[in-house]
Amino acid sequence: MITLDYVYIVAGLAFAGFAILSAFDRANRKRFGNAGFWGLLAASFFFGSYLSDLENGILVLALVLIGGFGGLGLGKPQTTSPEERRESAARRGNGLFIPALIIPAVALLGTLFLKTAHLDGIQIVDPKQVSLISLAFGIVLALVVAMLWLRPPLLAPLQEGRRLIDTIGWAAILPQMLASLGAVFTLADVGKQVGIIASDYIPLDQPFEAVIVFCLGMAAFTAIMGNAFAAFPVMTAAIGLPLIVVKFHGNPAIMGAIGMLSGFCGTLTTPMAANFNIVPAALLELPDKNGVIKAQLPTAGLMLIANMILMYCLAFRF
Helix, strand or coil: CECHHHHHHHHHHHHHHHHHHHHCCCCCCCHHHHHHHHHHHHHHHHHCCCCCHHHHHHHHHHHHHHHHCCCCCCCCCCCCCHHHHHHHHHHHHHHHHHHHHHHHHHHHHHHHHCCCCEECCEECECHHHHHHHHHHHHHHHHHHHHHHHHCCCCCHHHHHHHHHHHHHHHHHHHHHHHHHHHHHHHHCCHHHHHHHHHHHHCCCCCHHHHHHHHHHHHHHHHHHHCCHHHHHHHHHHHHHHHHHHHHCCCCHHHHHHHHHHHHHHHHCCCCCCHHHHCHHHHHCCCCCCCHHHHHHHHHHHHHHHHHHHHHHHHCCCC
16 A cells, blocks of 8 residues: 555655755855764655654754755756746746646646545555645656656656755745644643633633634734644634634634634734745745735734634534
């Protein structure tokens, strides 16, 4: 059976390739920092399941030290020139979108049909991870199609990938780090402690008061952790379940759905959501690295207010 471990191997091979190519990139004065960072990340994919919690923690701290103290530089991989890329794009036209479209198509089809697929009575894919495994299938297939069609140099995918990942830098692994932080918060009963503090210092005798605190808390914790999925268990344990659902008999489905939307309002306002707010600015080479956030602030504020009103109007009436 194909499990998530195979996806980890594919990802580890990619990052190992970035590390090796970075080490030989003499145009990057921080090439060994890049090589160490991406090499450690590759090691986490290859061996993370076999390392102890302490060893994985040391590996993460090493990544933080390299990234936090400016150990990463911008590599200059040997790739095509802008003129060559423009000429290739003009010659092939919209057909260049085919490899990109293969990825979501395979991911969707795999999610729909591989969950119950068997071969000689054996399940082909782990049904619990079928979406991620299908996404990996799509990426590999798109790469094969692009290589056979475009006939680039053999190392072109790794060199272009390294160019992109160096542009993003340490922010590329921030979502993974923040998701881990959310799991730590859940295990540490942070939600319970937040609920105790909120009950001690904030009057929560009316449903609307609980809704305001829950929605604001979702936005605030998301802004801190950069991930609404990490904030959700904390605020649900603190306010959502004990007050909105149990005390005031609110609808848990409506509470959860609108609560997540409130968290996404926090996503719009924080550099911690690097993949949404910092990476696009870096890739587009915007003069203001926080320009995306500044443009989104008014929308985030209006949507948060709208979510509070919607939750109050709907959660206690259905």
